Amino acid sequence: xxxxxxxxxxxxxxxxxxxxxxxxxxxxxxxxxxxxxxxxxxxxxxxxxxxxxxxxxxxxxxxxxxxxxxxxxxxxxxxxxxxxxxxxxxxxxxxxxxxxxxxxxxxxxxxxxxxxxxxxxxxxxxxxxxxxxxxxxxxxxxxxxxxxxxxxxxxxxxxxxxxxxxxxxxxxxxxxxxxxxxxxxxxxxxxxxxxxxxxxxxxxxxxxxxxxxxxxxxxxxxxxxxxxxxxxxxxxxxxxxxxxxxxxxxxxxxxxxxxxxxxxxxxxxxxxxxxxxxxxxxxxxxxxxxxxxxxxxxxxxxxxxxxxxxxxxxxxxxxxxxxxxxxxxxxxxxxxxxxxxxxxxxxxxxxxxxxxxxxxxxxxxxx
Amino acid sequence: xxxxxxxxxxxxxxxxxxxxxxxxxxxxxxxxxxxxxxxxxxxxxxxxxxxxxxxxxxxxxxxxxxxxxxxxxxxxxxxxxxxxxxxxxxxxxxxxxxxxxxxxxxxxxxxxxxxxxxxxxxxxxxxxxxxxxxxxxxxxxxxxxxxxxxxxxxxxxxxxxxxxxxxxxxxxxxxxxxxxxxxxxxxxxxxxxxxxxxxxxxxxxxxxxxxxxxxxxxxxxxxxxxxxxxxxxxxxxxxxxxxxxxxxxxxxxxxxxxxxxxxxxxxxxxxxxxxxxxxxxxxxxxxxxxxxxxxxxxxxxxxxxxxxxxxxxxxxxxxxxxxxxxx
Numbered sequence: 001x002x003x004x005x006x007x008x009x010x011x012x013x014x015x016x017x018x019x020x021x022x023x024x025x026x027x028x029x030x031x032x033x034x035x036x037x038x039x040x041x042x043x044x045x046x047x048x049x050x051x052x053x054x055x056x057x058x059x060x061x062x063x064x065x066x067x068x069x070x071x072x073x074x075x076x077x078x079x080x081x082x083x084x085x086x087x088x089x090x091x092x093x094x095x096x097x098x099x100x101x102x103x104x105x106x107x108x109x110x111x112x113x114x115x116x117x118x119x120x121x122x123x124x125x126x127x128x129x130x131x132x133x134x135x136x137x138x139x140x141x142x143x144x145x146x147x148x149x150x151x152x153x154x155x156x157x158x159x160x161x162x163x164x165x166x167x168x169x170x171x172x173x174x175x176x177x178x179x180x181x182x183x184x185x186x187x188x189x190x191x192x193x194x195x196x197x198x199x200x201x202x203x204x205x206x207x208x209x210x211x212x213x214x215x216x217x218x219x220x221x222x223x224x225x226x227x228x229x230x231x232x233x234x235x236x237x238x239x240x241x242x243x244x245x246x247x248x249x250x251x252x253x254x255x256x257x258x259x260x261x262x263x264x265x266x267x268x269x270x271x272x273x274x275x276x277x278x279x280x281x282x283x284x285x286x287x288x289x290x291x292x293x294x295x296x297x298x299x300x301x302x303x304x305x306x307x308x309x310x311x312x313x314x315x316x317x318x319x320x321x322x323x324x325x326x327x328x329x330x331x332x333x334x335x336x337x338x339x340x341x342x343x344x345x346x347x348x349x350x351x352x353x354x355x356x357x358x359x360x361x362x363x364x365x366x367x
Numbered sequence: 368x369x370x371x372x373x374x375x376x377x378x379x380x381x382x383x384x385x386x387x388x389x390x391x392x393x394x395x396x397x398x399x400x401x402x403x404x405x406x407x408x409x410x411x412x413x414x415x416x417x418x419x420x421x422x423x424x425x426x427x428x429x430x431x432x433x434x435x436x437x438x439x440x441x442x443x444x445x446x447x448x449x450x451x452x453x454x455x456x457x458x459x460x461x462x463x464x465x466x467x468x469x470x471x472x473x474x475x476x477x478x479x480x481x482x483x484x485x486x487x488x489x490x491x492x493x494x495x496x497x498x499x500x501x502x503x504x505x506x507x508x509x510x511x512x513x514x515x516x517x518x519x520x521x522x523x524x525x526x527x528x529x530x531x532x533x534x535x536x537x538x539x540x541x542x543x544x545x546x547x548x549x550x551x552x553x554x555x556x557x558x559x560x561x562x563x564x565x566x567x568x569x570x571x572x573x574x575x576x577x578x579x580x581x582x583x584x585x586x587x588x589x590x591x592x593x594x595x596x597x598x599x600x601x602x603x604x605x606x607x608x609x610x611x612x613x614x615x616x617x618x619x620x621x622x623x624x625x626x627x628x629x630x631x632x633x634x635x636x637x638x639x640x641x642x643x644x645x646x647x648x649x650x651x652x653x654x655x656x657x658x659x660x661x662x663x664x665x666x667x668x669x670x671x672x673x674x675x676x677x678x679x680x681x682x683x684x685x686x687x688x689x690x691x692x693x694x
Contacts (some may be wrong), residue, residue: 079442106607113477124478129442132474134466140432141467144439144447151421151445158439170459174432181427182436336477337511339535342564342611345511 005223005255008230013291015230023234025298027072028289031229032299034091035064035286036307041087045104049264054104056118060085062227062259065285066191067161068092069232069254073240074159079127079145081138081160083117085191085258087339093126097314101322113336135166139175139188143249146179146186150246157243158186164253165196167213168204171302179249180217186249187239191226193258198271210261211253219249226254227285230292254328257283330356331367375551379521380486380542382412382450383528386474386558386617388418393447394532396423398433398450407452408488412425430460431476434485438468440480441481448532454489454541455498461506469512483537486528488544490582490632491678492662496671499571502581502633506641507539508610514538515609519584520546523607526561533560540630551587566613568620572602574692576619578643580606582631583679588604590684597685599692609639617643618650625656626691635663657694662687 023031024071042059049057060067063085071092074080080089090100100113103121106114112122112130116290122130129141142160149156166172167190179186190210193203207213214221220242224235239250257280261268268277293299334341334349341349356366374382388394396411396418402425405412406532415423430451437447451457457464464485472480491500508515514536518524524542531538569584570591579587584605591601603619606612621627627647629640640661648659663677670677 024572110476111478112474115474115476120474122475122478124475129479130471130475132466132470136465136673137435137463140435140463143432144436144441146439147436148440148443148445152443159445170431171435171463174427174429174435177427177429178432178436182424336473338479338514339456340474340612343614344438344611364369 002077005225006231006235007225007228008234009228009288009292011294013288013293015292019230019234022230022237023072025296028296028304029298031068032286032289032304033291033307034068034088035180035289036172036304037311038064038088040288040311042062044315044319046264048319054118055106056264058085058119058263059260060087062280062285063191063256064088065195065229065289066189066226066232066254066256069229070161070189070236072158073233073236074157077127077278078157078159079129081129081142081158082121082131083135083138083161083163083166083191084131085163086161087119090121090123090126090128093128095126096122097318098322099123102325103321106327107325108328109322109325110328113332117132118322129288131281136162136169136171138162139171140178142186142188143182143184145174146184146249147182148241149185150183156185157182157240159189160186161189161191163196164190164192164201164204164210165199166284167210175178176213176217176219176249176251180219183246183248185246187236188249188251190251191256192253193256195258195262195268196296197262197266202295209253211251214251216290217251219251221251221253222366223253223255226256227283227288229285229289256285259284329365329367371553371554372375373551373553374521375548376406376412376518376521376524376542377547379525380528381412382556383415383532385412385417386527387532388414388422390558393444393446394422394448395445396448396450397426397428397437397441399428399452400425401450402672404454406450408544411450412478420600427678430456431463434460434463437483438463438471438481441483442479446532447483449483451485451487453499454487454503455501456501457487457503460509464507464513464521464539465510469510473512478686480535481537482535484540485538486540486546488540489541490543490545491669491674492545492582494674497668500669500674502563502631504541504609505633505637505639512537513610514563515541517541517543517580517607517609519543519581519605519607521552522548523561523567523605523630525554525635526559527563527607529558530560530563534563542582545582546585564611564613565610566616567607568602568616569605570601570603572600572624574600575628575688576602576604576617576620576624577628577630577688578604578606579630580609583632586679586681587630587684588690589681593681593685594688598688600690601688612643614646617647619675621647621651623651625654626657628662628684628687628691629659630662630684632664632678634666635661636666637647657691660687660691
């Protein structure tokens with residue numbers, strides 16, 4: 001694959017007439033609005049983590065075009081098997097902010113009852129299965145979900161994200177191989193953001209790209225400019241149509257850059273240069289989409305400023321409200337391991353709660 | 368009177384799968400060689416022919432992929448039934464089982480609970496060496512979120528498998544392959560289920576409680592008969608479900624006998640016998656007349672030529688029964 005990644009947006013924000021209809025004016029504005037919120041959250045939540053009010057955060061700064069391009073190309077009931085850096089998918093699906101914050105805080109209103117670290121989302125109502133930390137485990141799930149969708153003829157398409165580092169995991173291989181063999185209605189998107197924590201892409205593979213692997217699995221594969229929203233949407237639409245028609249899975253390698261650190265426990269200055277960061281800064285996906293919007297006559301400075309001010313206010317107020325909710329009830333610790341509580345666990349629970357009730361040092365409400 | 372037939376364990380399992388597939392359109396069987404060939408032990412024989420190759424199918428040779436794909440199918444509402452060809456080969460799928468399948472219900476706050484059942488032949492006594500003989504039950508019994516079920520004969524195999532298939536939890540269903548064909552019995556041909564997590568008293572006795580599961584149950588039956596010849600009255604219990612397990616039945620028995628020996632094929636250290644001994648001594652301490660004991664495989668990899676020395680024999684078990692009773 002010696003060609004450059006597929007691209008649509010020109011440097012001046014223009015696009016050929018043939019691709020203008022990929023997204024409507026409304027969708028362009030909805031994306032920009034959500035990207036504004038995404039960046040506010042990245043900034044605010046990072047700050048919150050630094051202040052010790054949040055356990056963990058991972059920014060998606062720089063990768064928004066890939067994330068929103070994927071979300072905007074799917075049907076609302078298509079499951080998105082998240083890797084972990086795809087907050088934008090939740091924002092595109094308009095999952096209410098309190099539900100997101102309650103998960104990050106792990107409070108009593110968290111749908112997952114505070115059982116996982118921040119960003120390990122799960123929202124069944126919005127077709128977002130559960131995120132887990134071991135990387136790549138979600139990929140075979142998407143192959144299986146996509147097989148079930150084809151078998152039952154539901155028309156759904158399962159999408160899974162992973163990073164270029166995760167493409168080295170065994171689960172990546174088995175997922176693409178199984179999806180190919182069973183012609184699963186699945187799409188696999190690699191966010192190639194250059195680094196797996198500190199490890200550069202060159203350590204993950206000797207091949208010229210990850211997209212070329214598609215050929216080895218007998219499936220379609222594309223490399224796309226991951227900072228070009230329209231290019232991502234264009235490739236995704238084709239992949240989705242093929243998957244929904246039962247014509248098999250697609251591998252998409254989106255070339256992008258993680259402009260922030262890997263996580264709140266990482267310092268990228270130790271492994272990459274300012275020159276490199278500056279070069280990618282010029283390809284900032286939000287700025288590129290904004291230029292495109294201006295080219296269409298949308299999203300003037302006033303609209304942008306209004307979005308920023310509006311979201312800032314809502315985020316601050318909603319965060320404050322969510323931080324007031326208490327932690328989950330202590331007895332929820334023992335619930336939902338199996339459908340019913342096992343006799344072994346029941347005995348452990350009863351003994352622990354009895355001790356808690358007797359304890360004078362706890363202010364926890366015990367049933 | 369319901370119709371019965373004389374079936375071995377393989378036929379009983381096949382019958383259970385057949386009847387379940389008939390009832391539940393969401394049920395799908397996947398694994399290596401389970402399709403046209405009907406499985407290397409023939410447990411899925413004839414099912415692809417009957418239910419089609421979209422519901423009963425061969426997969427690429429990758430255990431992690433099989434289980435991972437089954438989880439995805441379960442998330443989509445199917446009811447996948449996985450065969451892992453030998454329990455010794457389940458470890459490539461360990462991450463998918465332990466980190467994904469077992470935790471999905473809990474970590475999603477009950478929003479998703481993929482119903483995946485994994486059947487796998489396990490255990491020694493077939494001259495299978497390291498990699499066709501192991502008993503990996505504790506890895507799974509130690510993982511919250513999984514059920515571990517082990518049948519010991521055709522009646523239990525059919526009833527427990529159907530019970531496990533009706534259950535909403537992920538199940539590791541360990542099939543003792545040494546007695547796949549050897550264990551035969553007359554069983555109902557109709558659909559029936561047996562309750563999970565209930566131990567079964569196989570033989571009543573007053574002097575000592577002997578606990579086993581799977582193929583070892585049969586060795587223990589021999590041992591109990593030998594012990595009877597020496598004048599000892601053994602109560603034999605088939606545990607059947609290791610996670611969760613029926614502590615109440617064990618305690619009730621030990622409260623009467625005051626003694627217990629647990630038998631398993633897996634190595635002694637950190638084996639499931641350690642759990643049973645710890646739990647029973649805590650619950651029945653005042654009734655004990657002798658230390659609770661274990662007769663198990665040794666803390667070695669499973670051997671090839673010397674497997675008869677490694678596996679607990681009826682003689683070895685009988686010696687331990689006598690020692691414990693005479694303590």
